[in-house]
Amino acid sequence: MTASPSASSDMASSRIFETLKQDLIRGRFAAGEKLAISALKDHYRVGLSPLREALNRLAAYGLLEQVNQRGFRVPAMELEELDDIAGLRAQLECMALTQAFQAGDSEWESQVLAAHHRLRRADEHPEQVEEWEQAHLRFHRALLASCGSHWLLRFIEQLHDQFDRYRRLAPPNPAVRKALDRQHGELVELALSRDIRAARALLDDHIRLSHSVARGCCESPASDDDT
Amino acid sequence: MTASPSASSDMASSRIFETLKQDLIRGRFAAGEKLAISALKDHYRVGLSPLREALNRLAAYGLLEQVNQRGFRVPAMELEELDDIAGLRAQLECMALTQAFQAGDSEWESQVLAAHHRLRRADEHPEQVEEWEQAHLRFHRALLASCGSHWLLRFIEQLHDQFDRYRRLAPPNPAVRKALDRQHGELVELALSRDIRAARALLDDHIRLSHSVARGCCESPASDDDT
């Protein structure tokens, strides 16, 4: 482990929080599923207290729902919500992009370039899915990092996690991946040239494309008992 | 049960969460203060487990900060952050307002009128601060409720709570209160006439006014040891 600095120094509740968060985003649990706390306890080899604290944090974050005296459940996945998440994500990220372009200095440019380079490297190993996912997340983070608004970045991160829950349902598609990657490259160029208008349009397209892919995959399970 | 559905049926951790949340927003704890868990336990008469779960949720919500093995602390209050919160709040609320005006039906209009009426009633009793605060929050909620985006409303609520932490520091000011209340009335009229442009400008002013008042109060303590 080179990249993650504070993995072993964190307390148990933080570790299990991160692990559970990733597993939820990766779709390891079925949507709507009720979490059996003692089963989680055994599976993740953690005590009850750290586990419950992590579950509470995840509920506050929106990756779990807490029902009064009935424990925790994985939120249902609905087409309507995906549209909401994607639409708002596009708006907020365009907002942040504008501010990032206006405030970004050369250090920001360097970080964007570096993150893009790592993303391209990760692209060379399609079998290492999680590596690419992390590089992808970090690229988008780097692009908006200089926007100056702590809270805007926080909300965007939250929406990104929510969006990924849906996006990750879709099977890998090389053609789409290729198109998205071209857009990443173009975004870097537009960042360096500070072309706000073009970059906004491109980022909007970028999210729209991911959205439509996720949408196609989200529809099918819902229409099972509906058509 | 008509008005307060799940007040007494909630479990202890939810009750203490709400109580602590209100106390944090009301400024009962000093900014930057470290929370002594066992003191809280005694003060609120709750057990350790529900208390810790509530603290974890509040940290995920952004009303507390958790330091690795060092417990919880109240976030510092900085002018810079207030500006961030107010600016983003204005942008997100204007966004929601536009969508609310476009999607709002007559039921929404009724709820806005009802909430405004309750706010005016609460205004008649300036000594009951909390009543007014609740009515005020509910009015702004009602105004945006029909915007159609669950996640946008969620973020706006979160920002509102953060903003109130700052706003509540300022001493009551009848003149300001009067100006704000006039704006509430004008917002209702513009909602009924669906004048999006004017309403956006007014809401922006509304937040800007609150912001400048809070700003004036936030500056003084910071400049104590700085000038």
Place this chain on the structure above:
DNA sequence: TTGAATAAAAAAATCGATTTTATTGAGATG
């Protein structure tokens, strides 16, 4: 006097057990 090392105290985090609440299913009743 300062500063590192260490012991004592306090606080946070975690564990195991208990209490409370929801769920299930068998038997009674209409």
Place this chain on the structure above:
DNA sequence: CATCTCAATAAAATCGATTTTTTTATTCAA
């Protein structure tokens, strides 16, 4: 046959005690 009651079971929530970590206080050497 459906529905209701009530015990039995399972699960969630909470408690009290223990373990781990940090903070404070103290000692001793430079």
